[in-house]
Amino acid sequence: MKIMARVLGVLSLVILMVAIIACLMARQYKKAYLNEKAARVADAAMTVDLFLTSAQESLLKASLAVNRGNFEEAKDEIVSAKKSMGVFSSLTLPEEMKGTVDFSASITEIETDLVKVNPEVQKKILALAGTITDLLNFSEKK
Numbered sequence: 001m002k003i004m005a006r007v008l009g010v011l012s013l014v015i016l017m018v019a020i021i022a023c024l025m026a027r028q029y030k031k032a033y034l035n036e037k038a039a040r041v042a043d044a045a046m047t048v049d050l051f052l053t054s055a056q057e058s059l060l061k062a063s064l065a066v067n068r069g070n071f072e073e074a075k076d077e078i079v080s081a082k083k084s085m086g087v088f089s090s091l092t093l094p095e096e097m098k099g100t101v102d103f104s105a106s107i108t109e110i111e112t113d114l115v116k117v118n119p120e121v122q123k124k125i126l127a128l129a130g131t132i133t134d135l136l137n138f139s140e141k142k
Contacts, residue, residue: 052139062110
């Protein structure tokens with residue numbers, strides 16, 4: 001009986017040590033996972049900021065070009081903004097980061113007005129730039 005009690009005591013100590021080691025490993029894994037997740041979120045936020053800021057800058061340049069009556073330069077800037085927003089839309093991001101704005105419809109409407117040399121297009125360009133500002137502000141809050 002004494003031998004059996006000693007074997008059970010040693011076995012209990014071994015199980016206790018394994019449980020403690022497993023808890024420490026789980027804590028370390030959780031910490032590494034949360035750090036990696038935070039790094040991915042920060043990287044996604046930087047990527048979003050890069051493409052949206054680029055698109056917004058192109059839209060503002062297009063608005064200035066329309067203000068000066070240079071519709072060809074405005075068309076070039078809109079193409080640049082369209083590329084940036086296309087890349088942004090193709091990123092794999094959560095829906096709340098992407099927003100609910102249909103960029104393609106707004107860009108198509110702006111391109112149509114630019115072809116018609118319609119000075120009122122400046123309001124649409126600035127409205128889209130404002131929408132991008134709202135999206136940038138929302139993504140910074142995340």
